[in-house]
Amino acid sequence: DAGVIQSPRHEVTEMGQEVTLRCKPISGHNSLFWYRQTMMRGLELLIYFNNNVPIDDSGMPEDRFSAKMPNASFSTLKIQPSEPRDSAVYFCASSPDRGLGEQYFGPGTRLTVT
Amino acid sequence: GQQLNQSPQSMFIQEGEDVSMNCTSSSIFNTWLWYKQDPGEGPVLLIALYKAGELTSNGRLTAQFGITRKDSFLNISASIPSDVGIYFCAGDKTHGSSNTGKLIFGQGTTLQVKP
Numbered sequence: 001d002a003g004v005i006q007s008p009r010h011e012v013t014e015m016g017q018e019v020t021l022r023c024k025p026i027s028g029h030n031s032l033f034w035y036r037q038t039m040m041r042g043l044e045l046l047i048y049f050n051n052n053v054p055i056d057d058s059g060m061p062e063d064r065f066s067a068k069m070p071n072a073s074f075s076t077l078k079i080q081p082s083e084p085r086d087s088a089v090y091f092c093a094s095s096p097d098r099g100l101g102e103q104y105f106g107p108g109t110r111l112t113v114t
Numbered sequence: 115g116q117q118l119n120q121s122p123q124s125m126f127i128q129e130g131e132d133v134s135m136n137c138t139s140s141s142i143f144n145t146w147l148w149y150k151q152d153p154g155e156g157p158v159l160l161i162a163l164y165k166a167g168e169l170t171s172n173g174r175l176t177a178q179f180g181i182t183r184k185d186s187f188l189n190i191s192a193s194i195p196s197d198v199g200i201y202f203c204a205g206d207k208t209h210g211s212s213n214t215g216k217l218i219f220g221q222g223t224t225l226q227v228k229p
Contacts (some may be wrong), residue, residue: 004156031215043157043202043219056216091156095215101145101164101206103217105156 002026004106006092012112018080021109024073025094033103034067034077035091043091049075082113120203120220127193128228135223136187137203145206146179146186147217152199160201161188193227200224 005024013019025032033048047057049069057067064083069075079086089110093103120137127133137146145164149157161172163179163186170177176189186205190197203220 033217042221045216048216050215093156101147101215101217102159102162103147103204104159105149107154108156 004092004094004104006090006106006109008109009107010110010112012114013082014114015083016081017113018078019082019086019111019113021077021090021092021111023075023077023092023106025075025092026096026104027073029094029096029104030072031095031097031103032069032075033093033095034075035093035105037089037091037108046077079111082111084113087111087113118203118205118218118220120223122223123221124224124226126226126228129193129195131193133190133193133197133225134187135201135203136185137205137220138185139205140184141207142183143205143207144183146177147204147206148175148177148186148188149202149204150199151202151222157202190225193225195227195229198225198227 007022031050034046035043036046037043046059047067048055052069065079067077089108091105091108093105095103118137118139147162148160150160151157161170161177166179166183167181168179174191178187200222202222204217207216
């Protein structure tokens, strides 16, 4: 069975450029989560969706970050404009049932902003 | 805000030894989860716990949901080199009697195993 798929796996971009990260959750899962991981702050939840609807975006750092989930099999996280401090590994995770708490993570996208 | 305190921060052990790590919180959780993360990969779910006092095993791994619902531990028996990685605990924030689906993660325990 395919797990959570993320693309690209690595992204290097210059400050000021737009970055779009993509995620395909596990088929049949109805919740999707975006995380950011850094050495300093660990794993931070940015936003999560339930049945394609954003439920909690309180972790989104600022207006430069936006996320969409146009359908049950696709989500994007966009950063515009990007800044060096956005450099991190971004993970997408999906869950079959919000009530159970189990989340399954993708391989992550390593973003470097120069 | 809510925090999970995970300890120890790192461990360096000999192959074959048993390992124990734990997580504590000042708040109650409905669900405790344990993940392992290998370098360059995403966290992989190891064990999920749903009831206070629950003890669950997955091969050489054993985890328990504390009776107070504010702590959990993970034990690894007879460690092997492939156990190397970062282990995270995570708790599902309570909201009344229902889980919110929003996990809070511990800081991680880095495990190194010497062959």
